Amino acid sequence: MDTFxxxxxxxxxxxxxxxxxxxxxxxxxPWAVSAIANAAHFAHQQKDVIEADVVLAAxxxxxxxxxxxxxxxxxxxxxAAMLQDRRxxxxxxxxxxxxxxxxx
Numbered sequence: 001m002d003t004f005x006x007x008x009x010x011x012x013x014x015x016x017x018x019x020x021x022x023x024x025x026x027x028x029x030p031w032a033v034s035a036i037a038n039a040a041h042f043a044h045q046q047k048d049v050i051e052a053d054v055v056l057a058a059x060x061x062x063x064x065x066x067x068x069x070x071x072x073x074x075x076x077x078x079x080a081a082m083l084q085d086r087r088x089x090x091x092x093x094x095x096x097x098x099x100x101x102x103x104x
């Protein structure tokens with residue numbers, strides 16, 4: 001898979017946010033857990049892995065394993081529900097289903 005070289009300004013801005021911040025916030029928690037779990041799960045499939053990648057994958061795996069499976073499933077369900085809600089809203093906008101007229 002291709003990786004992207006992000007601008008230094010973006011990386012600098014990202015450096016002010018921690019994983020703790022993402023896991024501690026209700027709006028980012030489900031997405032952070034999903035991202036961490038997926039990154040740890042698929043890390044072994046990457047090509048051209050360097051030692052730092054192996055260390056990062058191991059750290060992420062340790063974090064994922066400390067989260068109870070029942071909690072992970074609830075967070076994944078939350079992600080799925082938000083995505084479905086977004087798709088439904090997009091569909092309504094494109095089909096005009098959300099357009100309501102008042103009749104007197």
